[in-house]
Amino acid sequence: MQPQPPSLTGQLPALGAAHRSLRDQVAEVLRERIIRGALPPGTPLVERTLAEGLGVSRVPVRDALSLLKGEGYVTQEPRRGVVVTRLVRKDVEELFDVRLALEVLAVRLAAERATADDLAGLKETLRQSGLxxxxxxxxxxxxxxxxxxxxxxxxxxxxxxxSLLNPLEGRLHWLLSQNDDPLPLHREHEKLYQAIASGDPDAAGRESVAHVTTSRELCLRRLYPER
Structure with a gap:
């Protein structure tokens, strides 16, 4: 059975903050719902339905969908219109290949440049994860x-x-949201925090490689259990 267009009426926050364009606000709402799994892969995204549910015109919805296409969250399919992207195994593997290169660099730089306030904030996110x-x-x-x-x-x-990592992280969180065993990733976050806090970029880089590798294995096992 094909996924049906989502019913959004009454489920999404009111839009219209003066400091942000409607396009960006609509894109944020849809992106968040895709990442959280409320709009699963293959779901049709119909401009009129989305506009009615969000209480906006079709123009910012159309612009938001164009933005999300560029980020890889949605795809234009023949005879079906815009749908939430369906990722095949090759897509997932390529995402993790790129993540490995970029995230290891980010972790190494964080180990070199983190301030005490930075580390306190990172530790707080770990505490929230544990709770x-x-x-x-x-x-x-x-x-x-x-x-x-x-x-x-x-x-x-x-x-x-x-600017390179942010759109990539969103799609990876989308994939990892389907993981049914979050404990291994939480434990690796703890190790990653300790490595960054040590100020040793080499140790932090090694922990980052291990973390991305585990994330990749869990994700592929969950999405493609037959292989």
Whole structure:
């Protein structure tokens, strides 16, 4: 059975903040729902339905979908229109290949450049992850895990690297949200924090390689169990 267009009425926040364009606000809402799994792969995204659900015109919805296409979250399919992207195994492996190269660099830079305040913030995201894990709160765990990686990207203090990592991280969080065993990743986050806090970029780089490798294995095992 093909996924049906989502019913969004009453489920999404009111939009219209003056400091941000409607396009960006619509894109953020849709991106978040894709990452959280509320809009699964293959779901049709119909401009009129989305516009009615969000209380906006079709123009910012169309512009937001164009933005999300560029980020890889949605795809234009013949005779079906825009749908949430379906990732095949090759797509997932390529995402992790690129993540390995970029994230290891971010972690190494974070180990060299992190301030005491940076480390305190990173440690707090770990604490929040631990609380979410104990409470079996999947939504909170996803948020805190994403905050952990976002914090490392900021700690690297490299704007170009951040611009390359940010859209990639969103898609990876989307994939990892389907992981049904978050404990191994949480433990690796703890090791990664310790390595960054030590100020040793080589040790931090090694932990980052191990973390990305584990993430890759868990994700592929979950999505493609037959191989």
């Amino acid at each position: 979410a894990l104990k409470a079996n709160d999947t939504e909170a765990l996803l948020r805190s895990n994403q905050a952990f990686h976002d914090a490392i990207t900021q700690m690297a203090k490299n704007d170009l690297l951040a």
